Amino acid sequence: GLIPAVQYYKSCQELLGENFNRVFNELLVLLPDTRKQQELLTAHGDFKALEKQQQGSKPKKNKKKAWQTGTTSNSLELDCQVCPTCKQVLAMKDFNTHKTLHIGDDDFPSLQAISKIIS
Secondary structure, three states: OOOHHHHHHHHHHHHHHHHHHHHHHHHHOOOOOHHHHHHHHHHHHHHHHHHHHHHHHHEEOOOOOOOOOOOOHHHHHOEEEOOOOOOEEEEHHHHHHHHHHHHHHHHHOHHHHHHHOOO
């Protein structure tokens, strides 16, 4: 929590280089702080938007890197989803299990909801 998400994103990207796109999804979903996940996801979105703007003005190089397969690392999409209830960023494979945890939340009203009814 000592550095902003944008700075953290850039530092990780510099350290991992081309391999960053391969590990970012796991890095994001394994963060224990939901707020930090959201900040990092926003930083990623902002960076990708900036990258697309810059690609329009630069000619593309078609070099293959060691970790690349048939798709370029820039075209890899994130394999995650944001829970609409708690805003946690989850891996797609974990989303349905996580969603079932919230089903029981509607059975009992929260203390905040009860306090609004009483007052």
